[in-house]
Amino acid sequence: MKRSVLGLMYLIQGMRKAGVAVDQKLQSIGLRVESLDPNAIIHPALEWDILKIIAEDIEPEQDLFIGQHYVLAGYGPLLMLLMTSPTTHTALEQGIRYQSLTHLSGLLGLKKQNDQVALCYLPRDLQTPVGQLRAHSEIAGTYKFLQDIYKMIGLEMPEIRITLPVARPEDAKKLVLYQQVYGQQVSFGTQQAEFWFDEWVLNVPIPSADLMTFNVYAGKCQAELQRLEETAEQPSLIQRVQDYLELQRGLLPTMAETAQALNLPERTLRHQLQQLNSSYKQIREQLMKDRALHLMEYQEYSIEMIAELLGYSEPAAFNHAFKRWFGYSPRQYGK
Numbered sequence: 001m002k003r004s005v006l007g008l009m010y011l012i013q014g015m016r017k018a019g020v021a022v023d024q025k026l027q028s029i030g031l032r033v034e035s036l037d038p039n040a041i042i043h044p045a046l047e048w049d050i051l052k053i054i055a056e057d058i059e060p061e062q063d064l065f066i067g068q069h070y071v072l073a074g075y076g077p078l079l080m081l082l083m084t085s086p087t088t089h090t091a092l093e094q095g096i097r098y099q100s101l102t103h104l105s106g107l108l109g110l111k112k113q114n115d116q117v118a119l120c121y122l123p124r125d126l127q128t129p130v131g132q133l134r135a136h137s138e139i140a141g142t143y144k145f146l147q148d149i150y151k152m153i154g155l156e157m158p159e160i161r162i163t164l165p166v167a168r169p170e171d172a173k174k175l176v177l178y179q180q181v182y183g184q185q186v187s188f189g190t191q192q193a194e195f196w197f198d199e200w201v202l203n204v205p206i207p208s209a210d211l212m213t214f215n216v217y218a219g220k221c222q223a224e225l226q227r228l229e230e231t232a233e234q235p236s237l238i239q240r241v242q243d244y245l246e247l248q249r250g251l252l253p254t255m256a257e258t259a260q261a262l263n264l265p266e267r268t269l270r271h272q273l274q275q276l277n278s279s280y281k282q283i284r285e286q287l288m289k290d291r292a293l294h295l296m297e298y299q300e301y302s303i304e305m306i307a308e309l310l311g312y313s314e315p316a317a318f319n320h321a322f323k324r325w326f327g328y329s330p331r332q333y334g335k
Contacts, residue, residue, distance in 0.1 A: 001228050002041040005247060006075075007103035008050065009036055011137055014066030015054065025054045029261040030253025040247050041228060043235050044105070048130070049263050055133045061174055063133050064181045067140025070103055071148070077220035078102065083153055084214040089202035091149075092119060098221045100228055102145075104138050111194065117202060118194040119146075126165060139164065139193040140181060146195065154207050161196040163187045237272050241283050251311035252287070255280040289325050292318075296333060303330050 012033055015022040023033065029050070078094075078101045085091035096108045104121070111118040121139055125131025143162070150157040160183075168188035169175045178186055235243065244261055245252050258280065259266040273279050288310060295306045307318035322330045 001100065002043050002243075003047075003100055003105075003228060004102075005036065005040040005042045005047075006038060007105065007138075008042065008047055009033075009038060010070045010103050010141065011051075011066060011134070012036075012054065014069035014137060014141075015058070015062075017069045018062050018065040020058060020062065020066075022054050025056070028257070029053060030257030031248055031261075035248045035250045037247060037249050042247065043240070043243055045235075046240060046243055046262070049261055051130050051134065052263070053261070055130045058129075058133055061177050063136035064140050064177060066133075067137040067142075068144055068181065070137075070141030070144050075102065077217045077224065079149075081214060081217040081221055082149060083206070083208045084210045084217065085206055086209045086211070086214070087202065087206060088204045091206060092202070094218070094221075098225060101221060101224055103141055105134055106138060112199070115199045116196050117199050118196045120195075121193040123165060123192070136166070142193070143182065143195065155204065158197045158201045161185050161187075163190045163194045163196070165190055165192055236276070237269075238276055238278050238283060241269075241273070241280060242287060245284060245287050250309060252284055285325075288321070292322060292325070292330075296330060306330070 012022055012026070016033070026033065031050075078098050081094050081098070082091045085094060092110060095102075096110065099108045106124050107122045109120045109122070111120050119142075121142055123131065123135035123138075126135055143160075146160070147157060162182045162185070164178070164182070164186065166188055169178065178188075240262060241258060244258055253261070255269065256266050259269040262269065264272075270280065273283075291310060292306065295301055295309060301309070303318070304315045307315040310318060312318040312321075319329055322328075322333070326333065
C-alpha cells in the first residue's frame with residue numbers, strides 16, 4: 001500500500017536541519033526539496049530506494065535530531081480528527097487506526113500493564129542502517145508529535161516514561177543526547193519503543209472535542225485510507241517511473257536521474273520499458289499533459305504561470321508543446 005510522501009519530506013527536512021548534506025544527494029536523482037508535492041503518495045519500495053541514497057553516512061545519534069523536526073501541519077484531516085476527539089483514549093485509537101496517513105513506517109499499538117498504558121511503536125527494520133535511521137527518526141518524531149498535539153489542544157503533557165529498542169549507550173556523551181530528547185528516565189533494550197503513562201490519562205476530555213466535526217473528519221480519513229489501499233498491488237515498472245515523476249512539481253527528473261533513484265542502470269530501464277511498449281519520454285509526456293489540463297481547468301492561472309509551474313523556461317515552449325499534444329493553443333482551449 002502506498003503512503004503519504006510526508007514521512008519522506010519530514011525526514012529530508014530533519015536531515016537538513018541536523019546538518020546533513022541531503023540536498024546534493026537529492027539533486028543526483030533529480031529531486032529538489034522545495035518542489036516535492038506534499039499531496040503525493042509513494043510506494044514503500046520507491047521510498048526505500050530514495051532513502052538508501054540520502055541516508056548514506058549518517059551518524060546514528062543524528063536520528064534523534066532528525067525526528068525532532070517532524071511537524072503536525074501536514075496531517076490535515078487526521079489532525080482535525082484527533083483534536084475533536086472526545087477523550088485522549090479516542091484520539092489514541094484514531095491515531096492507531098489511521099496510522100497509514102502519518103509519517104510512520106512502523107506499527108502503532110496500545111499496551112496495558114497494571115494501572116499503566118503504553119503507546120507502542122514497533123519498527124519494521126532495525127537490522128539495516130537505513131531501517132535504523134527511519135525507525136529512530138520516527139520514534140523521536142512520534143514523541144515530538146505527542147508534545148505538539150498536547151500544546152495544540154490546550155492540555156498539560158502527562159508524565160511519560162519512555163523505553164527504546166536500542167542498546168543503552170556505553171558512551172556517557174551519547175547517553176546524554178538520548179536523555180536530552182526523552183528525559184532522564186529513558187530506558188533501553190526493548191523490542192519496541194514504548195511511551196508509558198498512567199491509565200487515568202485515557203479518560204481526560206479534550207477541550208476542543210466536537211462530535212459533528214469529529215464525524216466529518218473520520219469520514220475524510222476513511223476515504224483517504226481507502227484511496228491508499230487501492231494502491232496495494234506491487235507496481236509495474238511503468239507505474240514506478242510515473243510514481244517517481246509525480247513526487248515533484250515543476251521541472252521533472254531526467255531519465256538518468258530516475259534510473260538512479262530506482263536503482264537501475266539507465267540502459268536497463270530503457271530496455272525494460274521498451275519491452276512493455278513504453279518509454280520514459282511517453283510516461284513523462286503523459287504526466288505533463290495531465291498536469292497541463294488540470295491547471296488549465298482551474299482558470300485561475302495565467303498561461304505564463306502554468307508554464308512556470310510545469311517547468312518550462314518560457315511560455316512559448318509551453319504553447320508549442322500544448323498545441324502539439326492537443327491540436328490547439330492553451331488560449332484556444334481556455335475559451
